[in-house]
Amino acid sequence: MTADWLNDLMPLLSKGALRETGETYLTEPRGTWRGSAGAVVAPEDTEEVARVIRFAGERGVPVVPWSGGTGLVGGQTMPDAAPILLSTERLNRIRGVYPSENVMVAEAGCILADVHSTAEEADRLFPLSLASEGTARIGGLLATNAGGVQVLRYGNARDLVLGIEAVLPSGEILHGLRRLRKDNTGYDLRNLLIGAEGTLGIITAAALRLFPRPAREGTAVLVVESPEAALKLLSHALPLGGVTAFELMSGQGMRFLQDTDVPVRLPFADVPEWSVLIDLGLGPEDDPTERLERLFIEGHEAGLVSDGVIASSEAQRRDLWAVRENIPEANKRIGAIVSNDIALPLSAVPDFIDGCGDRLRQVADLRINCFGHLGDGNLHYNLFPPEGRSKSDYADRAEDLRGIVDEEVALRGGSFSAEHGVGRLKVGILERYGDPAKLSAMRAIKAALDPKGIMNPGAVLRQN
Amino acid sequence: MTADWLNDLMPLLSKGALRETGETYLTEPRGTWRGSAGAVVAPEDTEEVARVIRFAGERGVPVVPWSGGTGLVGGQTMPDAAPILLSTERLNRIRGVYPSENVMVAEAGCILADVHSTAEEADRLFPLSLASEGTARIGGLLATNAGGVQVLRYGNARDLVLGIEAVLPSGEILHGLRRLRKDNTGYDLRNLLIGAEGTLGIITAAALRLFPRPAREGTAVLVVESPEAALKLLSHALPLGGVTAFELMSGQGMRFLQDTDVPVRLPFADVPEWSVLIDLGLGPEDDPTERLERLFIEGHEAGLVSDGVIASSEAQRRDLWAVRENIPEANKRIGAIVSNDIALPLSAVPDFIDGCGDRLRQVADLRINCFGHLGDGNLHYNLFPPEGRSKSDYADRAEDLRGIVDEEVALRGGSFSAEHGVGRLKVGILERYGDPAKLSAMRAIKAALDPKGIMNPGAVLRQN
Numbered sequence: 001m002t003a004d005w006l007n008d009l010m011p012l013l014s015k016g017a018l019r020e021t022g023e024t025y026l027t028e029p030r031g032t033w034r035g036s037a038g039a040v041v042a043p044e045d046t047e048e049v050a051r052v053i054r055f056a057g058e059r060g061v062p063v064v065p066w067s068g069g070t071g072l073v074g075g076q077t078m079p080d081a082a083p084i085l086l087s088t089e090r091l092n093r094i095r096g097v098y099p100s101e102n103v104m105v106a107e108a109g110c111i112l113a114d115v116h117s118t119a120e121e122a123d124r125l126f127p128l129s130l131a132s133e134g135t136a137r138i139g140g141l142l143a144t145n146a147g148g149v150q151v152l153r154y155g156n157a158r159d160l161v162l163g164i165e166a167v168l169p170s171g172e173i174l175h176g177l178r179r180l181r182k183d184n185t186g187y188d189l190r191n192l193l194i195g196a197e198g199t200l201g202i203i204t205a206a207a208l209r210l211f212p213r214p215a216r217e218g219t220a221v222l223v224v225e226s227p228e229a230a231l232k233l234l235s236h237a238l239p240l241g242g243v244t245a246f247e248l249m250s251g252q253g254m255r256f257l258q259d260t261d262v263p264v265r266l267p268f269a270d271v272p273e274w275s276v277l278i279d280l281g282l283g284p285e286d287d288p289t290e291r292l293e294r295l296f297i298e299g300h301e302a303g304l305v306s307d308g309v310i311a312s313s314e315a316q317r318r319d320l321w322a323v324r325e326n327i328p329e330a331n332k333r334i335g336a337i338v339s340n341d342i343a344l345p346l347s348a349v350p351d352f353i354d355g356c357g358d359r360l361r362q363v364a365d366l367r368i369n370c371f372g373h374l375g376d377g378n379l380h381y382n383l384f385p386p387e388g389r390s391k392s393d394y395a396d397r398a399e400d401l402r403g404i405v406d407e408e409v410a411l412r413g414g415s416f417s418a419e420h421g422v423g424r425l426k427v428g429i430l431e432r433y434g435d436p437a438k439l440s441a442m443r444a445i446k447a448a449l450d451p452k453g454i455m456n457p458g459a460v461l462r463q464n
Numbered sequence: 465m466t467a468d469w470l471n472d473l474m475p476l477l478s479k480g481a482l483r484e485t486g487e488t489y490l491t492e493p494r495g496t497w498r499g500s501a502g503a504v505v506a507p508e509d510t511e512e513v514a515r516v517i518r519f520a521g522e523r524g525v526p527v528v529p530w531s532g533g534t535g536l537v538g539g540q541t542m543p544d545a546a547p548i549l550l551s552t553e554r555l556n557r558i559r560g561v562y563p564s565e566n567v568m569v570a571e572a573g574c575i576l577a578d579v580h581s582t583a584e585e586a587d588r589l590f591p592l593s594l595a596s597e598g599t600a601r602i603g604g605l606l607a608t609n610a611g612g613v614q615v616l617r618y619g620n621a622r623d624l625v626l627g628i629e630a631v632l633p634s635g636e637i638l639h640g641l642r643r644l645r646k647d648n649t650g651y652d653l654r655n656l657l658i659g660a661e662g663t664l665g666i667i668t669a670a671a672l673r674l675f676p677r678p679a680r681e682g683t684a685v686l687v688v689e690s691p692e693a694a695l696k697l698l699s700h701a702l703p704l705g706g707v708t709a710f711e712l713m714s715g716q717g718m719r720f721l722q723d724t725d726v727p728v729r730l731p732f733a734d735v736p737e738w739s740v741l742i743d744l745g746l747g748p749e750d751d752p753t754e755r756l757e758r759l760f761i762e763g764h765e766a767g768l769v770s771d772g773v774i775a776s777s778e779a780q781r782r783d784l785w786a787v788r789e790n791i792p793e794a795n796k797r798i799g800a801i802v803s804n805d806i807a808l809p810l811s812a813v814p815d816f817i818d819g820c821g822d823r824l825r826q827v828a829d830l831r832i833n834c835f836g837h838l839g840d841g842n843l844h845y846n847l848f849p850p851e852g853r854s855k856s857d858y859a860d861r862a863e864d865l866r867g868i869v870d871e872e873v874a875l876r877g878g879s880f881s882a883e884h885g886v887g888r889l890k891v892g893i894l895e896r897y898g899d900p901a902k903l904s905a906m907r908a909i910k911a912a913l914d915p916k917g918i919m920n921p922g923a924v925l926r927q928n
Contacts, residue, residue, distance in 0.1 A: 100699055101810040101841075145648050156646060159623065172901035179809040181840040182620060182882035184609050184659055185894055186924060187906045191655035195648055212703040235564055239676040241705065241747040283705045286750075345643040346565040376645040377565075418646035430649055437636035441913060442651045448912035449905060460650060 003038030003082050005059045012051045014044045016090070025066060025085055028077045033424065035064070038082035042090045046165060046173055046204040049086065053202070054171030056084055056454045064456050065198035067108065067140025070132040072341075073423025075144065075197045075459045088139045091204055097122050102210040103162060103179045108139025108203050115208070124210035127154035131328065139203050145195035147419030152375035153244045153281070154211065156419070158194045165205040166193050169450035179207050192445070197421050198456040200449050214242070214281030218288025219317040221249075222296060222308040223272040228350040229304040230276050230374055236298050237278055240291050245279040246375030247324050253369045256330035256384075257323065264326050265319045267309040276374065277324050327371055331382055335391040337366070338402045340381040342409045343418035349377060356381070356408040363404070364397060365389075378418040381405060406433065422460045431462070467502030467546050469523050476515045478508045480554070489530060489549055492541045497888065499528070502546035506554045510629060510637055510668040513550065517666070518635030520548055520918045528920050529662035531572065531604025534596040536805075537887025539608065539661045539923045552603045555668055561586050566674040567626060567643045572603025572667050579672070588674035591618035595792065603667050609659035611883030616839035617708045617745070618675065620883070622658045627671040630657050633664065633914035643671050656909070661885050662920040664913050678706070678745030682752025683781040685713075686760060687736040687771040692814040694740050694838055697759075697768045701742055704755050709743040710839030711788050717833045720794035720848075721787065728790050729783045731773040740838065741788050791835055795846055799855040801830070802866045804845040806873045807882035813841060820845070820872040828858070828865060842882040845869060870897065886924045895926070 010018070019025075019040040026035040038061065043049045056063045062083035066076050088109035095105040099122045106115055112133040119126040128141060130148035140146075142164070146157045154160065163178035166189075176190055193201055224230045230248055237243050251273040257264055258271070268275075278295070280288040292310045299305030311317040331339075344352050353370055360366055365386050372380040383401055385391055394401070406416045410433045422430050431439065446453075446461055457463045474482070483489075483504040490499040502525065507513045520527045526547035530540050552573035559569040563586045570579055576597040583590040592605060594612035604610075606628070610621045618624065627642035640654055657665055688694045694712055701707050715737040721728055722735070732739075742759070744752045756774045763769030775781040795803075808816050817834055824830055829850050836844040847865055849858055858865070870880050874897045886894050895903065910917075910925055921927045 098809070098811055100695060102702075103809070145652075147646050147648075151646065155623075158652070159619075168901055168905060170901075170904070172904065174901040174905070175899045176902060178877060178879070180807045180877075180879050180882075182611050182615065182807045182837075182842045183879040184611075184881045184883055184885045185879055185890075186659075186886060186898060186902060187664070187909060188609075188622070188652075188655045188659050189902055189905055191652045195650075195652050200651070215703070231564060238566075239679070239747060241750075283703060285755075286705075291749075343644045343646045345562070345567070347562055373646075378646045413642060413644075415642070415644050415647040415649055417648045418644075419648055421648045422650060426649075434650060435639045437632055437634075437638040438640060438650060438653055440634070440636065441632060441638070441653055444912040445651060445909055448908040 005061055006039055009039065009055055012055055013041065014048055017041050017043055017048065019087065024069065025087065028074055029070060030072060033074045033077045033079050035077035035079055036082050037085040040085045040087055042087040044090045046167065049167045049202055049204055050171050050173050052084060052086060053167050053169065057169065057171055057452055060452060061454065062457050063454050065139065065143065065202045067143065068111070068132065068136040070136045071140060071144060071423060072420045073425040075421060075423035075456065077424070078458060086202065088137060094118050095205060098179065099124055101179055104208045104210055105177060105205060106138050106208055107205045108137060110138045112136050112138065112141060119210050123213060125213045126208055126210055128157055128160055131325065138206055142194045142203050142206055143196065143198050144421040147373070147376070147378065149245050149247065149373065151373060152246055158191055160209045161190065161194060161206050162209060163207040164190050164193060164203050166201045166203045168201040169455045174201070177205055177207050197423060197459050199446060199460050201455060215284035216282045216286060216288050217317065218280045218292050218311065219277065219320050220292040220296070220308055220310040221267045221275050221277050221320050222299060222305045223268065223275045224304055225306065226274060226350065227353050230274060231346060231349060232302070233276060233299050233304045234375060237295055240280070240295060242280045242282045242286070243278065243375070244281045245277065247277040247372065248374035249275050249277065249324060249327065249371050250369055252367055253327045253330065253371045256334050256369060257326060260330045260333040262326045262330050264322045266323060267320060268307065272307065277320060331369060334384050336382045336384055337391045337394040338383045338398050338405070340402065340405050341418050341420045342381055342405070342414055342416060343376070343378045344409065344412055344414040346377045348412040348414065349374065349379070352408060352412055352414070356405060359404055359408065360401065364401060424459055427460065427462055469525055470503055473503065473519055476519055477505060478512055481505050481507055481512065483551065488533065489551070492538060493534060494536060497538045497541045497543050499541035499543055500546050501549040504549045504551055506551040508554045510631065513631045513666060513668055514635050514637050516548060516550060517631050517633065521633065521635055521916055524916060525918065526921050527918050529603065529607065529666045531607065532575065532596065532600035534600045535604060535608060535887060536884045537889040539885055539887035539920070540604070541888070542922060550666065552601060558582050559669060562643065563588055565643055568672045568674055569641060569669060570602050570672055571669045572601060574602045576600050576602065576605060583674050587677060589677045590672055590674055592621055592624055595789065602670055606658045606667050606670055607660065607662050608885040611837070611842065613709050613711065613837065615837060616710055622655055624673045625654065625658060625670050626673060628654050628657060628667050629669040630665045630667045633919045638665070641669055641671050661887060661923050663910060663924050665919060679748035680746045680750060680752050681781065682744045682756050682775065683741065683784050684756040684760065684772055684774040685731045685739050685741050685784050686763060686769045687732065687739045688768055689770065690738055690814065691817050693768040694738060695810060695813060696766070697740060697763050698839060700762050700766070701759055704744070704759060706744045706746045706750070707742065707839070708745045709741065711741040711836065712838035712843070713739050713741065713788060713791065713835050714833055716831055717791045717794065717835045720798050720833060721790060724794045724797035726790045726794050728786045730787060731784060732771065736771065741784060795833060798848050800846045800848055801855045801858040802847045802862050802869070804866065804869050805882050805884045806845055806869070806878055806880060807840070807842045808873065808876055808878040810841045812876040812878065813838065813843070816872060816876055816878070820869060823868055823872065824865065828861060888923055891924065891926055
């Protein structure tokens, strides 16, 4: 702790706000960067966040917001400076639950799983759902506009927020914690800060939308011939109502589960090349099994579905979901050369899977595991070495391979970052594929709201 | 047409782009302002819009975007200058319909009713629905983030857009017409321009979300004792699934319909003091009548509902909707002293209706018609003179009365503009009740993106 400003910052802090600069704050899940910090500060309330930001502005010290630390693109990790690492961990109060309004007001440091259980206690659902929910915190989830497995029905993080409180780079507090469904009173700063990855301010609390809990749920895995058949099946599934998830799984993913001994029960004796997991959440009078059977029959008659399993118990539901949810764990054990989080217009998905796969296989001997949130056009498209080789053998080719994927995505009007964000990893890709007018407007907004460039510098936009 | 710049603009325009400056372009529905125009220009494509904006920037000529002209807050009408009035009427192409993606790409000048019928031809629904749909155009609907009667289920205009194309004040074209459900690649300019009322650029086209058409629909009007009972009934209704609209109607509104001879069939012999219209849109196997009956019984047993009518035919559904939809016409015939478009946190609605009504009646002899989209917490709260007197008798008190309403709304964390926007009417109210940090950030963004202040000056923010 040699930061020359630390002695001046100390008197502004509450008791317990200065944390030990432990490893947790400096590493990130994929180990690509190691961050640095002049001090780790965990304010106890929004006023203290504002004091810290004003101090940072006066002294020109960068501030990196630190939430759950689960981000995959380095947005929470600044390697080349000694910033104030501002942790939201003590902003962890639920400020209010309003069941009759279907609203909860939660501070930025609340862990997603705790928000889930608080909603459940009020007989409500907060639908944002993803693998890191035991660690990820609301502030980071909003800063990155997180996605997950229920976007098809409930939308991204952005769609689950009615209002935010935030500290702007000026140190002013934005009091926008409104519990309103409709509010057309000026520019939409809420959505500007959501997804800005901490570069335009720090979200300190949010009014979150809650939903009725589905009374009855059902899950099926249906075998389809191709991604194209899966898409056609989606258009049969949506009119059923209540479709919460529509997830694509590849044979490669299931073989990885077998090969790596991840303890899951595969639903079919022979691994199907393509299958979809469909999840329904319905009202008390609706029968999910009956609807899934109907979908199976319709799909079969249309030549889209050749086999299927419909869960007949809650335990079977969990088993089917475990297959889907453990694919990332199997991937990790195999070791990916490149992981891609991409989105495509739905109708472009089959052509992308064919075209990009062909092109990659022409230049390298690869295994491709393509899976994910097909209902949203969001695929995790990960490249692996063939059996007997390791990702390190491909280290010098990884960037070229990623470049091919980005190019094939851009060609089809897709996005190189569906749900993970830009962070520090994809600043260059954004410069290359981003719309020039969008980039110049983003730079103008950044300069206008953060003229000293203190907020998470180098994330999303290159540092000047 | 004496604008000194017109001769220089002419060579940049396509054939037919210069329109006659007719009355339609200079008036607005409530007759509060009369606009002016140096020229009315209707570009035939986005490139031409960009040329006009660049010209305006070079010459410092204000540009007022003109869409369907149905806005109620003067956003489309600039009285004190001779701007370029830029009409989107020739940008009226449907660029693509993608039924398998549930997306339509429509230009800004498309009329909402035409978008509806194009969606219907593809067996899809575009759910934005409001009284002016035969005139309002997509660009204006997005610029004002329009609401309407199906927000409860499908969201505001903002929630129905995946991407936009726009011309920024710099004259650059923002190519953001992406058909993606997930796209975390930088700041959310889409939502910044949506709701900015043309002050940050002109939206020229949008990728709109489509939905499956409900296979079966049902409508009921249930009599409730109070707005509080109506809210409790809402929490019984939402878990039924498929609730499209939940509209509050007052006895005053129904008496106005009787008094003004608007040709509607009132559903009850005795006018109830409070009632709600509930609309369901369901799948092919669901029975809306059965669900509405269940809701009636539940509501009755809970002491919330005393009487009700469930439509048993499409003609009856239309009759029930006609009651709700004709209330504004009756209001117009009576003549409102003040009309308010407000939003409140749901749980604050009953207390607002009681408290604000009491306070107003203490200072003036009034009739209050409070009705609207209760499911969204959005009320139209309109004040009328007692029988035998006219709104002109109250002309000198109108602003004071409006001020009381705004104050009572602000006290309860509500919004003085739920769905109509700020326009030129509410600039002062926004300055008074808007969050100071929000206002300063808005001004910074406006200055950054539109440094010459050419885009719809004086709307939303006061002109410097």
